[in-house]
Amino acid sequence: xxxxxxxxxxxxxxxxxxxxxxxxxxxxxxxxxxxxxxxxxxxxxxxxxxxxxxxxxxxxxxxxxxxxxxxxxxxxxxxxxxxxxxxxxxxxxxxxxxxxxxxxxxxxxxxxxxxxxxxxxxxxxxxxxxxxxxxxxxxxxxxxxxxxxxxxxx
Amino acid sequence: xxxxxxxxxxxxxxxxxxxxxxxxxxxxxxxxxxxxxxxxxxxxxxxxxxxxxxxxxxxxxxxxxxxxxxxxxxxxxxxxxxxxxxxxxxxxxxxxxxxxxxxxxxxxxxxxxxxxxxxxxxxxxxxxxxxxxxxxxxxxxxxxxxxxxxxxxxxxxxxxxxxxxxxxxxxxxxxxxxxxxxxxxxxxxxxxxxxxxxxxxxxxxxxxxxxxxxxxxxxxxxxxxxxxxxxxxxxxxxxxxxxxxxxxxxxxxxxxxxxxxxxxxxxxxxxxxxxxxxxxxxxxxxxxxxxxxxxxxxxxxxxxxxxxxxxxxxxxxxxxxxxxxxxxxxxxxxxxxxxxxxxxxxxxxxxxxxxxxxxxxxxx
Numbered sequence: 001x002x003x004x005x006x007x008x009x010x011x012x013x014x015x016x017x018x019x020x021x022x023x024x025x026x027x028x029x030x031x032x033x034x035x036x037x038x039x040x041x042x043x044x045x046x047x048x049x050x051x052x053x054x055x056x057x058x059x060x061x062x063x064x065x066x067x068x069x070x071x072x073x074x075x076x077x078x079x080x081x082x083x084x085x086x087x088x089x090x091x092x093x094x095x096x097x098x099x100x101x102x103x104x105x106x107x108x109x110x111x112x113x114x115x116x117x118x119x120x121x122x123x124x125x126x127x128x129x130x131x132x133x134x135x136x137x138x139x140x141x142x143x144x145x146x147x148x149x150x151x152x153x154x
Numbered sequence: 155x156x157x158x159x160x161x162x163x164x165x166x167x168x169x170x171x172x173x174x175x176x177x178x179x180x181x182x183x184x185x186x187x188x189x190x191x192x193x194x195x196x197x198x199x200x201x202x203x204x205x206x207x208x209x210x211x212x213x214x215x216x217x218x219x220x221x222x223x224x225x226x227x228x229x230x231x232x233x234x235x236x237x238x239x240x241x242x243x244x245x246x247x248x249x250x251x252x253x254x255x256x257x258x259x260x261x262x263x264x265x266x267x268x269x270x271x272x273x274x275x276x277x278x279x280x281x282x283x284x285x286x287x288x289x290x291x292x293x294x295x296x297x298x299x300x301x302x303x304x305x306x307x308x309x310x311x312x313x314x315x316x317x318x319x320x321x322x323x324x325x326x327x328x329x330x331x332x333x334x335x336x337x338x339x340x341x342x343x344x345x346x347x348x349x350x351x352x353x354x355x356x357x358x359x360x361x362x363x364x365x366x367x368x369x370x371x372x373x374x375x376x377x378x379x380x381x382x383x384x385x386x387x388x389x390x391x392x393x394x395x396x397x398x399x400x401x402x403x404x405x406x407x408x409x410x411x412x413x414x415x416x417x418x419x420x421x422x423x424x425x426x427x428x429x430x431x432x433x434x435x436x437x438x439x440x441x442x443x444x445x446x447x448x449x450x451x452x453x454x455x456x457x458x459x460x461x462x463x464x465x466x467x468x469x470x471x472x473x474x475x476x477x478x479x480x481x482x483x484x485x486x487x488x489x490x491x492x493x494x495x496x497x498x499x500x501x502x503x504x505x506x507x508x509x510x511x512x513x514x515x516x517x518x
Contacts, residue, residue: 118411
């Protein structure tokens with residue numbers, strides 16, 4: 001594999017993973033803090049910001065690993081589908097592929113891990129949906145970066 | 155240089171004294187996934203094994219080939235059924251055992267307390283004393299440690315079930331609590347939340363994650379619990395009726411994946427732990443030393459540790475930790491249970507599919 005030739009593709013992929021993981025981290029923090037607030041915990045903006053920042057450092061690396069594994073399968077499948085179906089729908093197909101990929105990866109992680117649900121925010125449907133929205137943004141970003149690249153090349 | 159030499163000499167002397175302070179003998183190495191040990195007044199020792207077996211070790215230390223039959227069938231598979239066994243405080247008369255175990259399926263299970271009479275090598279008259287509610291999924295955070303208080307009430311832990319951690323703050327739920335019952339399953343009239351609206355009347359203390367160790371110190375009338383934290387945040391708590399120990403509003407640990415469970419390690423109205431271990435040692439049991447055989451350890455707390463591979467001895471001055479030492483690290487073994495026997499010696503149960511029962515005695 002010619003790394004130099006594929007560098008833009010790899011960079012687009014890594015950027016997509018990073019954005020999905022960072023968004024997922026910020027989202028899961030808000031769900032966890034909401035659960036604490038519902039139990040009566042105070043949540044001033046400063047505490048919310050600090051905790052969100054701590055999770056960006058503490059949670060993102062592991063979650064990025066899950067997203068990366070999911071995207072490695074989902075985005076190529078999405079790109080293949082785009083070529084077969086419709087190029088104009090490409091970004092949305094890739095967004096959907098990213099959602100499906102991360103959704104399945106979360107299920108597999110929970111099936112393998114000893115605890116019922118590894119990521120607390122994904123215990124609820126709303127939390128899972130919000131995390132998957134982050135994955136969708138990652139898929140969309142990947143599609144747009146690739147599209148722009150293709151337009152430049154044309 | 156001279157001072158350094160003296161310090162080195164002192165360190166060496168302390169090491170020798172430590173090493174020769176006790177002797178460890180293997181009572182048996184024939185145990186399979188043991189969970190708990192219990193002493194009967196007739197000198198026999200019971201070892202509960204997770205798959206739901208109760209092994210008998212006679213007063214001479216011989217493991218009886220036949221396990222006790224008649225144990226409740228929890229329905230869950232062999233990895234996680236039996237949790238704890240304690241004899242009735244009046245066992246000599248009643249011959250009753252109290253047993254905690256999981257009941258249900260992997261999708262919906264709960265802690266059940268059963269009681270049965272030991273008749274020879276079988277359990278008879280098996281009765282359900284209590285079922286914890288609500289049911290929860292998975293095989294994590296069962297709690298299930300049993301302890302009789304001097305007033306002959308039974309205190310026991312119910313874990314938060316991992317996914318239901320917020321339930322530890324819900325007084326209507328049994329999850330994430332210590333509960334207290336009479337031996338017949340009724341609720342003691344002086345339980346702290348009996349008069350508290352719709353609270354579960356069995357609740358004794360609130361805000362626990364997965365208490366696996368309970369010990370009562372009869373000298374200073376204290377109930378201690380050690381709580382198995384997530385990633386960090388293992389705790390020793392001093393239990394008083396009605397206190398809220400804070401999980402998951404406060405903890406020194408984080409979730410296994412690295413996310414914060416909460417921004418707080420302390421909040422008003424929540425009882426702080428006596429101490430916490432961060433990173434985790436994974437405490438599995440706790441015992442208080444009042445044994446005359448070990449005068450050097452009077453009043454100390456012995457915390458068995460799985461990940462910590464040893465027993466963490468903690469000395470308190472009031473509620474302040476003044477000394478801590480890891481013991482039996484030379485075994486390099488996960489320790490599942492720790493108890494002082496009626497002979498004053500310290501008994502350790504190692505963890506795993508091939509496990510040992512060890513007896514610690516003072517060095518001659």
